[in-house]
Amino acid sequence: MKVVKEEIKALADRLCINLDEKNLTLAQSELQYWLDAFSELDDIKVDQLQPTYFAPNATNHILREDVPQSANREEILHTSQNVEKDFIVVK
Amino acid sequence: MESKIINFHNRLINKQITFSEYAEFLRKNIQAMKFTNSFMVNTMDQWDLEKMQNDLPSHTNDLLYGVPYTLKDNFMTKGIVSTAGSRLLQNFKPPYNATVFDLLQQKKCLLVGKTALDEFGMGGTGLLSFHSYVYHAHNGEHITAGSSSGSVNAVSTESCIFSLGTDTGDSVRRPSTFLGVVGFKPSYGLISRYGVAPYSPSLDHVGIITSYVTDTAIVFQHLAKQDSKDYTSIQLPDSNFYTNLKPIKKMTLNVIEDIEQYLSPEVIDHYHEVLDKLKQSGIVINQVKIDSHIVQAIHPTYKLLTFGEAASCYANMTGITFGTNFDLDIHGYHNIITNNRTKGLGTHIQRKFVIGEYVTQGANYEKIFMRCKKFRTLLIQHSEVLFKNADGYLIPGASSVSPLVKDVENDTYKTTFADDLLQLSNFISAPSISLPTGYVNDMPFGINLNTRINEDQKLLNMALGIEEIINFKKRGNNDQ
Numbered sequence: 001m002k003v004v005k006e007e008i009k010a011l012a013d014r015l016c017i018n019l020d021e022k023n024l025t026l027a028q029s030e031l032q033y034w035l036d037a038f039s040e041l042d043d044i045k046v047d048q049l050q051p052t053y054f055a056p057n058a059t060n061h062i063l064r065e066d067v068p069q070s071a072n073r074e075e076i077l078h079t080s081q082n083v084e085k086d087f088i089v090v091k
Numbered sequence: 092m093e094s095k096i097i098n099f100h101n102r103l104i105n106k107q108i109t110f111s112e113y114a115e116f117l118r119k120n121i122q123a124m125k126f127t128n129s130f131m132v133n134t135m136d137q138w139d140l141e142k143m144q145n146d147l148p149s150h151t152n153d154l155l156y157g158v159p160y161t162l163k164d165n166f167m168t169k170g171i172v173s174t175a176g177s178r179l180l181q182n183f184k185p186p187y188n189a190t191v192f193d194l195l196q197q198k199k200c201l202l203v204g205k206t207a208l209d210e211f212g213m214g215g216t217g218l219l220s221f222h223s224y225v226y227h228a229h230n231g232e233h234i235t236a237g238s239s240s241g242s243v244n245a246v247s248t249e250s251c252i253f254s255l256g257t258d259t260g261d262s263v264r265r266p267s268t269f270l271g272v273v274g275f276k277p278s279y280g281l282i283s284r285y286g287v288a289p290y291s292p293s294l295d296h297v298g299i300i301t302s303y304v305t306d307t308a309i310v311f312q313h314l315a316k317q318d319s320k321d322y323t324s325i326q327l328p329d330s331n332f333y334t335n336l337k338p339i340k341k342m343t344l345n346v347i348e349d350i351e352q353y354l355s356p357e358v359i360d361h362y363h364e365v366l367d368k369l370k371q372s373g374i375v376i377n378q379v380k381i382d383s384h385i386v387q388a389i390h391p392t393y394k395l396l397t398f399g400e401a402a403s404c405y406a407n408m409t410g411i412t413f414g415t416n417f418d419l420d421i422h423g424y425h426n427i428i429t430n431n432r433t434k435g436l437g438t439h440i441q442r443k444f445v446i447g448e449y450v451t452q453g454a455n456y457e458k459i460f461m462r463c464k465k466f467r468t469l470l471i472q473h474s475e476v477l478f479k480n481a482d483g484y485l486i487p488g489a490s491s492v493s494p495l496v497k498d499v500e501n502d503t504y505k506t507t508f509a510d511d512l513l514q515l516s517n518f519i520s521a522p523s524i525s526l527p528t529g530y531v532n533d534m535p536f537g538i539n540l541n542t543r544i545n546e547d548q549k550l551l552n553m554a555l556g557i558e559e560i561i562n563f564k565k566r567g568n569n570d571q
Contacts, residue, residue, distance in 0.1 A: 003449070011448045015402070016409070016425065017441045018433040027442040031449055037391040038459065041466070044385065051464030052471060052518075053293060 001035050003028055092338075092555070094305040095252050100154050103147060110140040110157060110201075117159055117203060117250055124248040126231055128223040129241035131164045132172055133204040143199065154309055155198040161245045161254040163238075164205040165212055165288035168192050175288040176210040176238075178221040179414040179435025189286025190318045191255060191297060198313060203251045206241025210437045212257050212290040213401060214238050215265065215506070216499050219439055224496065228270065230534065233493040236266040239300065243270040246300045247535075247565075253310050254300040259290045260393055261513035263298030264525040264539055268488030271527040271535025271565055273554075275299045275307045278545050279520035280325040282311075283318035289404045291397035292323075294517045302565075304555045307524070308333040311547070327545060335548055338556035343375040344540075345477055345484040353509035355491035361531045362487050365538055365561065372560045377481060385473050389511045389518070392466040395450050399460050402447025410435060471519045478543055483553060486512050488525045488537035513539060522547040524554045527563045535565075 008028045012019045019027060102108040114135060121130065143157050150156040162168065165175040167185040174180045188196070195202070209219035217225035217240030225240035227233035228248045235243055239256030242263075246254050247270040256263040258276040267274025275298055282297040289295055297314070301307045312333040317326035329335065346366065351359050370376055410416045410431025411424075417434045421427050436444070450459040477484040490509035498504040516523035521544040527537045540557065542550040 007449075008445055011445045011452070012441070015441075015444050015448055016429040016432050017436065017444065018429060019438075019441060019445070023438050023442060026438075027445045030442055031446045034391055034394050034446065035459075038395060038463075041384075041388050041391070044388065044466075044469070046462060046465040046469050049465040049468045049472075051461055052467040053464065 120250045129244040159201045161251040163256045167286040176208040176220040190283040209238035212238040238262040258298040267525045268537040269493035274525040283321045285320040291400040308336045339552040340556040342482040345379045345481040348378040353507040396463045398447035399451045402444040483542040492534040522550045
């Protein structure tokens with residue numbers, strides 16, 4: 001996965017950040033470094049694993065017995081599991 | 092069982108010291124460490140010491156009454172500037188308190204000040220705050236590490252008795268190793284994060300920095316309360332961490348086979364000396380092998396996950412809803428935000444946000460970000476080997492002693508896998524504590540001890556046992 005500078009510029013614009021030339025280059029090389037490091041893990045199979053959102057027992061936290069009866073447990077659970085996705089959708 | 096909190100408390104109630112005298116002691120220590128740039132704001136002028144002294148008799152059983160402490164500047168404190176180390180929040184006075192600040196206020200603990208940090212907690216050096224570098228309190232040519240840089244300096248120089256920091260990867264524990272203090276990160280959810288500026292919510296923890304394990308337990312017992320304002324908050328059936336504190340000296344610890352290859356030569360001998368001392372005291376040390384390819388995933392997974400979460404969290408830093416509007420002459424919504432974010436965010440943060448944006452956009456969300464979440468699951472599963480047939484596992488507190496500022500500036504200093512291992516307890520949400528063990532090349536150094544998730548009491552008891560065995564004495568201890 002190769003990153004080009006135009007892509008970095010577009011991402012910065014989307015984030016409402018004016019990166020100067022030096023930092024555009026740095027961002028490009030830093031992103032490339034991490035992507036290369038991540039691609040070294042390509043041979044490790046994780047597709048069948050469930051993603052971990054919060055703590056491994058976060059779901060249990062949300063379904064704990066002392067959640068007020070008036071609270072909609074399903075709604076709380078859904079919100080908790082999707083909070084990161086929601087953040088990203090908002091963006 | 093050594094404790095600065097108990098010592099302070101006893102001296103107060105026995106009238107061996109007054110609040111005014113102790114305040115003077117703190118001021119001298121703060122002045123002496125001024126070159127470190129550890130304080131963002133000093134709040135001692137808000138103290139009513141006369142009232143504290145007069146109220147003392149009615150609080151004789153309350154160990155935390157009047158104990159001076161500091162807060163990393165990413166904890167929200169109503170009416171007190173809370174910058175999170177960012178220029179964008181340089182004048183931000185929150186309209187509310189972090190839950191932990193409220194809890195400490197209830198005990199009438201005395202806030203000495205807010206301490207410096209790497210911007211939004213996103214850094215491991217102490218050199219990435221908007222206002223200045225933070226230098227090592229015992230040798231200004233070295234870094235403190237970060238991001239809880241000011242907090243560890245403050246505890247180490249006795250400019251406060253304890254401090255609260257945050258720990259997303261190692262931000263309390265690694266700097267604690269470098270400064271010769273105790274750095275503790277509890278299990279995820281045991282201390283409320285409400286009112287704490289986030290870095291990466293799925294990994295963020297509030298941590299406690301002290302001089303002794305007993306002090307950690309005292310503070311932790313008070314803070315470990317379920318908070319309805321934090322959906323990830325839980326309370327264990329028994330949270331009396333100080334009441335139940337008793338040293339454990341019979342234990343089995345796993346250590347990682349061949350970890351020496353990731354350590355600098357100067358710390359290898361010290362690490363072996365510590366292990367020998369523990370063995371001589373009857374602690375069983377077992378070598379375990381880990382899959383080096385799988386644990387190689389720790390570092391890239393950590394970076395890509397945290398940058399992705401951070402970029403999302405700080406989408407609200409526009410200088411309109413939050414933060415400083417730097418230029419009132421600029422018009423247009425997009426132009427105002429762009430100007431504020433470009434001027435207000437450090438360039439290192441801007442670059443990290445770009446990386447975070449990349450891994451969470453479009454198809455990359457599934458391909459990279461969600462794959463990172465799955466790698467986290469894999470690392471959680473693989474960490475079982477570290478706990479197998481043992482009470483916990485022990486690793487060096489860092490791969491080397493604190494590096495020189497110039498080596499970090501020149502990018503000639505590199506962390507290793509031994510440093511990355513600290514991030515594992517954040518992935519598995521388990522408690523972890525760094526303990527001082529001695530000096531290497533005249534710089535403080537330590538070890539890091541870990542147990543399974545929610546075994547916080549066991550961890551503290553084991554840590555107390557090890558603290559007693561090691562019997563670390565800080566040089567130049569000028570305690571009152």
